[in-house]
Amino acid sequence: MGEIELVVKDLACLLTMDPSLGDGSLGQISDAAVAFSGGRVAWLGSSAQAPDAPTVRSLPGTIGLPGLVECHTHAVWAGSRADELLRRLAGEDYSAILESGGGILSTVAATRASSEDVLAELAAARLVRLRSRGVTTVEIKSGYGLSPADEAKLLRAARRAGQLAGVRVLTTFLGAHTVPASHRSRRAGYVREVIEAQLPLAAPHADFVDVYVDRGAFTVDEGEAILRAGQALGLGVRIHAEQVTLTGAAAMAAGLGALSADHLERIDEAGIAAMARAGTIAVLLPGAMLYLRDRPPPVAALREAGVPLAVATDLNPGTSPVYDPWTVATLAAITMGLTIDEVLLGITSIAGRALGRPELGRLIPGGPGDLVVMRPPPGEPPSAAALIQQPTGSDAMLVISGGHALP
Structure with a gap:
């Protein structure tokens, strides 16, 4: 994998959907960051340890999860x-x-x-x-x-x-x-x-x-x-x-x-x-x-x-x-x-x-570089439950597909 091109950091809550990478069945990481290279996830973990990149997006108070x-x-x-x-x-x-x-x-x-x-x-x-x-x-x-x-x-x-x-x-x-x-x-x-x-x-x-x-x-x-x-x-x-x-x-x-x-x-x-x-x-x-x-x-x-x-x-x-x-x-x-x-x-x-594509819908190193970042509804904490309790609260604030932010 080549040089890191994009980092998204300061996510209050990152749901990797891989229990081996974080807490619980959703693999949750707090104060998290994700790095992308060559269309794939190059690294993920604590924001304090995030690598440098030409483009860095800081999104505090948000929830990150794999592209749906x-x-x-x-x-x-x-x-x-x-x-x-x-x-x-x-x-x-x-x-x-x-x-x-x-x-x-x-x-x-x-x-x-x-x-x-x-x-x-x-x-x-x-x-x-x-x-x-x-x-x-x-x-x-x-x-x-x-x-x-x-x-x-x-x-x-x-x-x-x-x-x-x-x-x-x-x-x-x-x-x-x-x-x-x-x-x-x-x-x-x-x-x-x-x-x-x-x-x-x-x-x-x-x-x-x-x-x-x-x-x-x-x-x-x-x-x-x-x-x-x-x-x-x-x-x-x-x-x-x-x-x-x-x-x-x-x-x-x-x-x-x-x-x-x-x-x-x-x-x-x-x-x-x-x-x-x-x-x-x-x-x-x-x-x-x-x-x-x-x-x-x-x-x-x-x-x-x-x-x-x-x-x-x-x-x-x-x-x-x-x-x-x-x-x-x-x-x-x-x-x-x-x-x-x-x-x-x-x-x-x-x-x-x-769909016979078990690599999709997960955030793992080397996996597809698909990330969605959601802001919780007003007054709600950045949590998994907030996404489901108020489902039509907002559109995704950031969608990354293949390591690139979509308009």
């Missing part, structure tokens, strides 16, 4: 579904909205009609909003194209959006998000299209493959066939599972070595045990639970079994139009029963593990 990892979004889309909330509040259920051409089908139509340039610009604007809250890594799924050319277009747009926004982006192929209207009477043909036509085009632009297995979407057998086809092309496995009904999808995906199973409101003991054996991460999505007025996943059972818990926004245009990881972290604590430490690990290091 947003591990579940659908951030590439066009069109608006603001009216859908009004219809649901008026008592209309989602099935009726879908049958009238609304819901995800309206998003698919608008997204298909939009150019890759437009989609990249829209997604980049969303990523900038996430970045302002301290996010430096974002997972983005396709799933609003549902044709070979359109799914590949979404994945390319996602990667371009990351470049435009200065955010690290990992991409997930989700051609099996729903069966498009054109294939409702021949769903087997659509599954074949996903495997034989969509996946080969999408794989060069994707890191993962995902399937939505649930009532009205895809079956466990269909999902397994698609996931295995993605694995054969070198993609990591993820799954939307057990959200609306218990299907056994989480256990199936765990059997394939899935990195994560997401939603899980209706997972059972067998699914939990399978995830624990496989080391599959549970990605909890409080925003979707709130918007759909659903029940929480069985967090106590997941915790007892040793299943790691990540937390994400599920940013999408209909059922979780949420841009703020701090809000969902607070919701995870209040509505799902996670501890403060669990939610902070869930939006950093465990979220990184859910």
Whole structure:
């Protein structure tokens, strides 16, 4: 590692998310400093021992932590579904909205009609909003194209959006998000299209493959066939599972070595045990639970079994139009029963593990140079609890990605 280029010091509280580097499960260091070189963390420790650097930022009274990892979004889309909330509040259920051409089908139509340039610009604007809250890594799924050319277009747009926004982006192929209207009477043909036509085009632009297995979407057998086809092309496995009904999808995906199973409101003991054996991460999505007025996943059972818990926004245009990881972290604590430490690990290091990137979401010497500095809400001490108690208190005051401060 070369010469130190940047030092951030006088942090009242630094949460490294590595217990070997500080106090407690969050690896806390008081009056801390972090030094960067070559895009990576060169050193961290007490401010009194901080090395010299051409650029030094002194930020007393603040909280430092790794760049947040947003591990579940659908951030590439066009069109608006603001009216859908009004219809649901008026008592209309989602099935009726879908049958009238609304819901995800309206998003698919608008997204298909939009150019890759437009989609990249829209997604980049969303990523900038996430970045302002301290996010430096974002997972983005396709799933609003549902044709070979359109799914590949979404994945390319996602990667371009990351470049435009200065955010690290990992991409997930989700051609099996729903069966498009054109294939409702021949769903087997659509599954074949996903495997034989969509996946080969999408794989060069994707890191993962995902399937939505649930009532009205895809079956466990269909999902397994698609996931295995993605694995054969070198993609990591993820799954939307057990959200609306218990299907056994989480256990199936765990059997394939899935990195994560997401939603899980209706997972059972067998699914939990399978995830624990496989080391599959549970990605909890409080925003979707709130918007759909659903029940929480069985967090106590997941915790007892040793299943790691990540937390994400599920940013999408209909059922979780949420841009703020701090809000969902607070919701995870209040509505799902996670501890403060669990939610902070869930939006950093465990979220990184859910993406197969365990180096992300941690501040360690030699690790990625991603740091976010937060000022606590007025009158609050600089502590982990202050970040969760008042989640919308402020934007990040400093975001460093790859060793460079972002505007």
